[in-house]
Amino acid sequence: xxxxxxxAIAAMASSLVFIAVNVASAAAxxxxxxxxxxxxxPMTVAVPAGATVIWVxxxxxxxxxxxxxxxxxxxxxxxxxxxxxxxxKPGVYSxxxxxxxxxxxxxxxx
Amino acid sequence: MSKFDGDDADRRGFLKCxxxxxxGLVWTLAGGVPASIGLxxxxxxxxxxxxxxxxxxxxxxGFAKPFNPDARVTYREAVAxxxxxxxxxxxxxxxxxxxxxxxxxxxDDADQIIKESGLTVFHVPGEHDVLDEGNGKAxxxxxxxxxxxxGWYSFNHAGVHFVALINVLNLKAGGMxxxxxxxxxxxxxxxxxxxxxxxxxxxxxxxxxxxxxDWGWGTDxxxxxxxxxxxFGSVTVLNGHIHQVQQKVEGHVSFYxxxxxxxxxxxxxxxxxxxxxxxxxxxxxxxxxxxREISFVARNHPLPVVDQxxxx
Numbered sequence: 001x002x003x004x005x006x007x008a009i010a011a012m013a014s015s016l017v018f019i020a021v022n023v024a025s026a027a028a029x030x031x032x033x034x035x036x037x038x039x040x041x042p043m044t045v046a047v048p049a050g051a052t053v054i055w056v057x058x059x060x061x062x063x064x065x066x067x068x069x070x071x072x073x074x075x076x077x078x079x080x081x082x083x084x085x086x087x088x089k090p091g092v093y094s095x096x097x098x099x100x101x102x103x104x105x106x107x108x109x110x
Numbered sequence: 111m112s113k114f115d116g117d118d119a120d121r122r123g124f125l126k127c128x129x130x131x132x133x134g135l136v137w138t139l140a141g142g143v144p145a146s147i148g149l150x151x152x153x154x155x156x157x158x159x160x161x162x163x164x165x166x167x168x169x170x171x172g173f174a175k176p177f178n179p180d181a182r183v184t185y186r187e188a189v190a191x192x193x194x195x196x197x198x199x200x201x202x203x204x205x206x207x208x209x210x211x212x213x214x215x216x217x218d219d220a221d222q223i224i225k226e227s228g229l230t231v232f233h234v235p236g237e238h239d240v241l242d243e244g245n246g247k248a249x250x251x252x253x254x255x256x257x258x259x260x261g262w263y264s265f266n267h268a269g270v271h272f273v274a275l276i277n278v279l280n281l282k283a284g285g286m287x288x289x290x291x292x293x294x295x296x297x298x299x300x301x302x303x304x305x306x307x308x309x310x311x312x313x314x315x316x317x318x319x320x321x322x323x324d325w326g327w328g329t330d331x332x333x334x335x336x337x338x339x340x341x342f343g344s345v346t347v348l349n350g351h352i353h354q355v356q357q358k359v360e361g362h363v364s365f366y367x368x369x370x371x372x373x374x375x376x377x378x379x380x381x382x383x384x385x386x387x388x389x390x391x392x393x394x395x396x397x398x399x400x401x402r403e404i405s406f407v408a409r410n411h412p413l414p415v416v417d418q419x420x421x422x
Contacts, residue, residue: 037384037386038384038385038386059384059386060386061386061387062211062238064241068283075241075243076212076241095283096283096284098281099241100326100385101282101284101285101286101326102284102324102325102326104283104284
């Protein structure tokens with residue numbers, strides 16, 4: 001019985017931790033990139049591994065977020081639509097808008 | 111005619127092209143840029159042309175902002191204008207951005223409206239038409255029957271060779287419009303069958319000349335396409351994308367960008383502006399939207415290309 005009780009408490013504790021992490025990441029992404037006037041702002045964001053970056057399109061035209069290496073890509077984001085991606089591994093991720101490819105920027109994951 | 115004096119190459123090209131049905135394409139052969147004229151003058155022209163066609167562009171069905179709350183309304187006005195033309199056009203060329211977001215409902219609305227013209231419509235996609243999960247599959251399924259590759263094609267009409275190019279797919283980071291090697295190889299084969307006296311009309315979405323690269327208003331590998339077109343005595347390139355009339359002549363090649371039927375954009379590189387919709391007062395909107403009539407005319411005809419706004 002004692003060992004069963006311990007396991008149950010441990011399970012409860014770990015699920016509490018899990019919920020807490022989820023709430024924290026939803027409430028406060030590591031970085032938000034704003035799309036304004038055909039630019040990603042800021043053009044470079046640095047985040048820790050495991051962090052989520054959110055993009056919000058404030059323009060009157062649709063934009064996309066597409067990794068140069070193909071590792072992530074959004075659907076077309078209409079005005080005020082958003083996209084998020086969680087970066088598991090460290091690295092430098094260059095991305096662009098596939099509709100307006102002059103729009104280039106990057107995420108640095110440490 | 112003084113333009114041709116002292117320029118034998120142009121004169122030869124000119125005379126060669128004149129063999130085409132005894133007429134020519136004034137705007138390319140004259141080596142100059144034709145002036146746009148008002149609607150009243152256009153209506154007064156005689157029906158003396160072998161044929162004409164219309165370019166319509168950037169209808170952006172689904173676009174809805176306060177200064178143009180429903181792009182279907184202005185598109186319908188543009189189509190009605192075409193239906194009223196004194197010279198009935200043989201067909202319509204739509205140079206892309208039919209829709210705002212590549213949605214089926216937007217394509218459905220656009221089709222319903224342009225059907226009111228009663229004319230055949232030839233399409234090329236704009237970047238707004240290839241935003242579906244299939245990167246343009248929805249557009250190709252709808253408009254691309256009988257086309258090659260990712261949707262490019264050509265056809266002949268009354269001795270003129272028309273070529274539809276696609277430059278909105280597989281765009282590369284930091285780049286502009288892109289034709290790609292597969293399409294360029296096809297273009298080479300396609301043009302090989304035609305003598306240099308054949309008038310050629312090329313239509314595509316993004317400009318084929320570097321109109322304003324900082325805003326992506328150009329096509330990275332257009333030089334390769336233009337090299338293939340250079341031997342022709344008369345080449346007319348029609349595109350949309352920048353929502354305003356801009357013209358340029360380079361040798362025998364004339365470039366024309368067209369107005370939108372939905373919203374205007376700023377002039378190239380306008381300070382503090384970006385290449386997106388430019389809000390205008392409601393009473394000015396129709397003066398910056400329009401369609402284009404292109405006539406294949408006798409050589410002294412002064413009005414081969416006529417841009418008409420939706421105002422008046």
